[in-house]
Amino acid sequence: MMKVAHTICPSCSVGCGVNLIIKDNEAVGTYPYKRHPLNEGKTCRKGRECFKIVMENRLKEPLLRGNGLKQSSWDAALDAVVSQIKLHPAPEVGIIISGKCTNEEYETLKKFSKNLGVENIGCHTGSVPSVDLGTATLDDVENSEFILIIGDVIKETPLLGRWIILAKENGAEIFAIDKPDETLTGVNSHQYQQVESISSIIDEIDSTVLEKLSSQSTVIISNLENGDNFEKLLTFFNQYDTKIIPVFQDCNSRGAMNILPILSDDDLSDLLEKIKVLYVVGDDPASIMIESMKNLDFIISQGCMVNETTSISDVVLPGSCWAEKTGSLTNTTGETQEISKILEPPGNALDDQNIITKIAEKMGLEL
Amino acid sequence: MESQFLLAKAKDDELAVRGECGGAVSALFKYLLDQDLVDGVLTLTRGEDIYDGIPTLVEDSEDIISTCGSLHCAPTMFGDLISKHLSDMRLAVSVKPCDAMAIKELEKRHQINENLIYKVGLNCGGSLMPITAQKMIEVFYDVDPSEVVKEEIDKGKFIIELADGTHKSIEIDELEEKGFGRRINCQRCELKIPRNADLASGNWGAEPGWTFIEVITEKGKKLLDGAKKGGYIEVKTPSEKAIIIRGKIENAMIKLAQKYQEKYLEENYPNIENWDEYWNHCIKCYACRDACSLCYCKECDLEKEFYNDEDGVVPDPLTFQGVRMSHVYFSCINCGQCEDVCPMEIPLAVIFHRMQKKYRDKTGFIPGVSEELPPLFSPEKE
Ligand SMILES: Cc1cc2nc3c(=O)[nH]c(=O)nc-3n(C[C@H](O)[C@H](O)[C@H](O)COP(=O)(O)OP(=O)(O)OC[C@H]3O[C@@H](n4cnc5c(N)ncnc54)[C@H](O)[C@@H]3O)c2cc1C
Ligand code: SF4
Ligand code: SF4
Ligand code: SF4
Numbered sequence: 001m002m003k004v005a006h007t008i009c010p011s012c013s014v015g016c017g018v019n020l021i022i023k024d025n026e027a028v029g030t031y032p033y034k035r036h037p038l039n040e041g042k043t044c045r046k047g048r049e050c051f052k053i054v055m056e057n058r059l060k061e062p063l064l065r066g067n068g069l070k071q072s073s074w075d076a077a078l079d080a081v082v083s084q085i086k087l088h089p090a091p092e093v094g095i096i097i098s099g100k101c102t103n104e105e106y107e108t109l110k111k112f113s114k115n116l117g118v119e120n121i122g123c124h125t126g127s128v129p130s131v132d133l134g135t136a137t138l139d140d141v142e143n144s145e146f147i148l149i150i151g152d153v154i155k156e157t158p159l160l161g162r163w164i165i166l167a168k169e170n171g172a173e174i175f176a177i178d179k180p181d182e183t184l185t186g187v188n189s190h191q192y193q194q195v196e197s198i199s200s201i202i203d204e205i206d207s208t209v210l211e212k213l214s215s216q217s218t219v220i221i222s223n224l225e226n227g228d229n230f231e232k233l234l235t236f237f238n239q240y241d242t243k244i245i246p247v248f249q250d251c252n253s254r255g256a257m258n259i260l261p262i263l264s265d266d267d268l269s270d271l272l273e274k275i276k277v278l279y280v281v282g283d284d285p286a287s288i289m290i291e292s293m294k295n296l297d298f299i300i301s302q303g304c305m306v307n308e309t310t311s312i313s314d315v316v317l318p319g320s321c322w323a324e325k326t327g328s329l330t331n332t333t334g335e336t337q338e339i340s341k342i343l344e345p346p347g348n349a350l351d352d353q354n355i356i357t358k359i360a361e362k363m364g365l366e367l
Numbered sequence: 368m369e370s371q372f373l374l375a376k377a378k379d380d381e382l383a384v385r386g387e388c389g390g391a392v393s394a395l396f397k398y399l400l401d402q403d404l405v406d407g408v409l410t411l412t413r414g415e416d417i418y419d420g421i422p423t424l425v426e427d428s429e430d431i432i433s434t435c436g437s438l439h440c441a442p443t444m445f446g447d448l449i450s451k452h453l454s455d456m457r458l459a460v461s462v463k464p465c466d467a468m469a470i471k472e473l474e475k476r477h478q479i480n481e482n483l484i485y486k487v488g489l490n491c492g493g494s495l496m497p498i499t500a501q502k503m504i505e506v507f508y509d510v511d512p513s514e515v516v517k518e519e520i521d522k523g524k525f526i527i528e529l530a531d532g533t534h535k536s537i538e539i540d541e542l543e544e545k546g547f548g549r550r551i552n553c554q555r556c557e558l559k560i561p562r563n564a565d566l567a568s569g570n571w572g573a574e575p576g577w578t579f580i581e582v583i584t585e586k587g588k589k590l591l592d593g594a595k596k597g598g599y600i601e602v603k604t605p606s607e608k609a610i611i612i613r614g615k616i617e618n619a620m621i622k623l624a625q626k627y628q629e630k631y632l633e634e635n636y637p638n639i640e641n642w643d644e645y646w647n648h649c650i651k652c653y654a655c656r657d658a659c660s661l662c663y664c665k666e667c668d669l670e671k672e673f674y675n676d677e678d679g680v681v682p683d684p685l686t687f688q689g690v691r692m693s694h695v696y697f698s699c700i701n702c703g704q705c706e707d708v709c710p711m712e713i714p715l716a717v718i719f720h721r722m723q724k725k726y727r728d729k730t731g732f733i734p735g736v737s738e739e740l741p742p743l744f745s746p747e748k749e
Binding site for chain 1: 414415418419420421422423424426441442443448451452453496497498501647648650652653654657658704708709710712
């Protein structure tokens with residue numbers, strides 16, 4: 001049995017279409033999805049290799065901490081979750097979710113937290129703050145007369161970079177700014193300006209560049225190491241009559257922003273200080289701030305992969321990867337695309353929305 | 368064997384109606400599955416719309432009906448789907464000439480076992496990229512592309528049919544002049560009738576409701592005879608005139624392709640500065656290699672050579688493309704897949720096709736058609 005099925009690449013925020021090749025309920029490769037308007041069957045290496053995510057370090061059974069993490073039944077694992085949440089007042093409970101989940105999962109989790117009275121909830125996006133602005137479309141990029149790029153967009157998000165190449169072929173002038181001596185985006189631009197630091201861009205940027213910002217221009221902002229810079233740059237360029245595209249990190253960071261509060265690294269560490277029970281969905285906070293997690297009484301980890309957080313959790317709930325669920329993702333330019341379930345999750349893993357619903361049921365909450 | 372011409376159509380009414388030209392190809396597939404002569408049939412099904420061709424493995428003959436019809440806006444490639452994922456199956460596959468060429472090269476390299484597959488060829492005047500086709504229909508036909516229910520290329524025109532039965536057509540030359548129409552490599556493609564398959568079927572020279580089939584191999588002949596005896600297809604002999612017309616169209620198409628070769632491989636061939644600019648785009652993503660049926664090595668030299676190469680921002684084209692070129696150019700079948708998938712819009716197929724053509728002129732080796740391996744092929748890559 002072999003089938004080829006459409007999906008969206010989960011590896012960055014651009015949202016390319018890819019076809020997965022499925023053989024005997026296993027993802028064995030990808031195949032160009034030429035009908036997809038965004039990338040026409042073209043992908044970067046991450047896109048072509050996204051089928052590997054389906055198999056990578058998968059969680060297949062619920063785990064419960066006794067003497068170490070041990071395989072358990074769903075009932076036992078969920079009972080442990082429910083009793084711990086019930087044991088603590090709502091302000092001591094925190095919920096975080098990654099930018100890699102579906103919009104439907106964000107909605108479900110939002111309802112769950114609301115009915116539970118939990119206010120410490122958010123999506124952890126690392127460096128990117130919540131953005132509430134209309135962004136340029138990819139067609140806008142292609143039709144721009146002038147494009148200003150901050151970060152190595154062509155290297156880091158090549159299928160967004162492709163639209164810059166197309167614009168250049170259409171006669172657009174390209175100007176890039178970044179820290180290294182040379183970048184791939186810089187090499188492909190008409191002009192490249194090297195800056196000391198991203199925070200100094202506003203002071204250092206060539207004034208003739210700013211004069212070129214108009215309704216026919218696009219500013220693409222990517223690859224920033226801290227959220228303050230991102231926010232400053234957005235505010236700065238918003239003064240001009242130019243279109244803007246912020247490049248987010250995860251395949252649904254943008255969707256998460258529309259539904260849940262956004263947590264920067266600092267916000268996340270503040271949140272962790274306030275709470276005793278943490279429920280993590282699809283994320284790995286331990287990989288960046290394990291110290292801040294030391295004072296937690298109980299950690300519940302739900303997701304598809306083994307990671308640093310699952311290894312220090314008290315309960316681990318095996319969820320589904322993107323190819324195993326139906327829902328939608330919103331890409332960095334704000335376009336929402338549907339994905340459909342192509343595969344069954346492995347072992348006893350379940351659909352994430354289903355898991356949240358089961359917890360709610362056991363808690364006696366309506367969703 | 369000597370080739371033989373005939374007209375065929377499906378006996379099953381539904382296949383005859385849903386098929387592109389009488390559904391003979393679909394009927395052959397149904398016969399092969401029903402008689403357990405194959406384990407599966409690899410073809411295309413129409414996904415969301417006529418621009419969405421999805422490779423499909425059919426194992427139940429009842430499902431053949433959903434694969435009927437030609438999709439001209441679906442430039443797929445079956446070669447490495449078979450070699451990588453279906454090599455152990457007895458298979459029948461619908462092949463455009465480029466699919467048949469890729470399969471032939473893979474057979475010679477022992478990546479596909481030719482005894483396991485039936486290659487039912489489709490003549491091919493060219494295919495279009497789905498998104499280009501949609502833009503073209505919007506701009507030149509002034510039609511919402513989602514309202515098109517069928518498209519075909521006939522008598523030099525690209526013809527669309529709308530749900531209410533109306534047709535609109537425009538000369539393909541005119542569309543291609545403006546950068547639309549068939550993929551550029553297809554414009555240069557000279558193999559219009561896949562005589563490297565077991566059968567070659569098409570509408571050239573056929574009467575409405577019939578497919579014109581050229582029998583190429585003994586295997587193809589046996590298949591047709593069996594399907595006829597089994598009551599799956601009806602056949603008749605085409606008129607002398609039909610055979611001549613078909614030959615004339617084929618020749619005209621080949622001449623046109625040669626004209627386009629001259630245009631794209633010589634007159635408009637990018638100059639050194641153009642190439643410098645193109646190579647600057649390269650992100651070393653290996654998409655071109657992965658899409659090329661001829662790049663089948665399990666351990667690719669490119670990965671070795673670039674394993675430690677962190678200095679250059681842009682890969683050195685002479686090493687990166689040079690290595691791939693030196694490995695495959697002599698066998699390039701001009702399928703255009705490398706170019707289709709390059710995220711950086713580098714017109715890769717022109718380089719490979721141009722070099723192959725020079726090599727062909729010197730050695731007479733025609734990739735995908737010649738029975739032997741190219742004279743330059745190094746068995747160390749096996
Ligand atoms: C891109 C394309 C261009 C063509 N151009 C010509 C031409 O110029 N001159 C000519 O004489 N004939 C051409 N044909 C062949 C012709 O359209 C018919 O396919 C052929 O006559 C068989 O008709 P049928 O009714 O027997 O096919 P059907 O019974 O309808 O079966 C057709 C089979 O082809 C498969 N198929 C459809 N699209 C593709 C594709 N893109 N790649 C691989 N398999 C596919 C289908 O899934 C199905 O199995 C072309 C076909 C294609 C796909
Ligand atoms: S390369 Fe040749 S055979 Fe392949 S789709 Fe194009 S015209 Fe048809
Ligand atoms: S080099 Fe390109 S055109 Fe030539 S066979 Fe490979 S993918 Fe096809
Ligand atoms: S597909 Fe294009 S960008 Fe990728 S390695 Fe090949 S030439 Fe470079």
